[in-house]
Amino acid sequence: MPETFVDLGSVNAPSGVLxxxxxxxxxxxxxxGQPLSVCARxxxxxxxxxxxxxLCEAVAVPAADDRPLRVRASTSPSPFDEEPAIATLEISLGLRWPETVGRSVRVRLGDLPVDRCxxxxxxxxxxxxxxxMNNEPADGLADVTYWGRYADEARAEFGGERIAQYGVDGPRGWLDLPLAEAAARAAELTAWRDRLHGKGLMVSIDKHTDFYRFRRAGWHHxxxxxxxxxxxxxxxxIEWDQGDHSMRHRGERDAGRVYPVTVEADEGGEMVMRWTIPPYDFNDEDE
Incomplete structure (x- = not known):
């Protein structure tokens, strides 16, 4: 049965390298050592x-520098909760497949683990x-969130709106605070918890680094x-569900859990990069 793909969005590669x-x-x-761009070029x-x-790994390929590059994915059921998880990631490169190479050829570039992050x-x-994650945010802002056994008591004391995320209610807290205000708010929550309960409330302060921004951008997907x-x-x-990662990809390269990246021709004769993660076999007792 042919794979069914869903659109994830697009990227661009003005340097000509994706x-x-x-x-x-x-x-x-x-x-x-050298910047990523030097190694990738x-x-x-x-x-x-x-x-x-x-521990740094990536795959780099030439790509068109003058147009958006479509990203799609097919899915298979996660062994964690049987919800859809990415099985094949496909990235259009905006370049024609060489006429001298048959369209059935797949060029393997290597393999990648699924990063827990x-x-x-x-x-x-x-x-x-x-x-x-350990850098400073360019916009000088951060989010503060809290959750746990005493979250309702904390809300009565400090406020904080529910921050919805796909499939879950999400924590409570405040978005887009100046760093100093975010640090003070988190400190107040932590001091209140320690004074009254000692535990039972988790408090997080997340600076608006690129690492955090991409995760926040995917909250509703x-x-x-x-x-x-x-x-x-x-x-x-793309952020991975932690339960799915634990059951399918935990240990990453050290455990041999790596998946092939290829360049091939799509139906229209254009180059695409594919990262293929085999579906989980629910009947395999060794998994």
């Missing part, structure tokens, strides 16, 4: 390839500007996909 990489490590490339110059430096698709040069602007271009981020 990257699919592990979101938790994008900002580490420049710390470990080298790989793309030979038609594309796999990049790896310590999510995956990012975007322009290689633009991603050099990516701010990771059934596959946790969100689009943000980074380095002047549109980037798509």
């Amino acid at each position: 990257v699919l990489g592990m979101a938790g490590w994008i900002d580490h490339w420049r710390v470990l 080298a790989a793309a110059s030979s038609g594309g390839g796999h990049l790896r430096e310590w 999510g995956m990012v698709i975007g322009d290689a040069s633009g991603l050099d500007a990516w701010t990771g 059934p596959l946790r996909v969100g689009a943000i602007e980074v380095g002047g271009g549109q980037v798509l981020g």
Whole structure:
């Protein structure tokens, strides 16, 4: 049976090089050695390839620099809750498949693990500007959220609106606060909890880094996909359900849980990059 794909959005690659990489490590490339864009350009110059430096991994390919590049996905049931989870990620590259190569050929570029922190698709040069989870936000803002046994008591004391997310009620809290105000609000909640209960209330302060912004952008998407602007271009981020990750992808590369990335021709003769994650076999007792 042919796969059914759903549109996830689009990205652009003004540098002519597109990257699919592990979101938790994008900002580490420049710390470990060369910027991501330098490594990606080298790989793309030979038609594309796999990049790896310590725990940082990505695949880079040449792509059209003058148009949006469509991103689609097929799904299969998650072993965690049987909800749809990404099975094949397909990214249009905006380039014609070479006439000298048969359309049935699949060029394998390497493989990637599913990063527990999510995956990012975007322009290689633009991603050099990516701010990771430990960086400071460019807009100087943060979100404060809280949840747990004493959340209703905390709301009566401090307020805070319900922050809806797809499929769940979500925590309560405040969005888009200046950093100093966010830190003070989180400190008040924590001090109140410690004084009255000692535990039973979780409090989180999330700075508006690119890492956090892509996760927030996907709050209302059934596959946790969100689009943000980074380095002047549109980037798509995909956050994985933690239950699904734990059952299918936990251990990542160290456990051999990596999945092939290929370049192939689509039905119209254009190049696409595909990342294929085999469906979970519910009948396999070894899984």
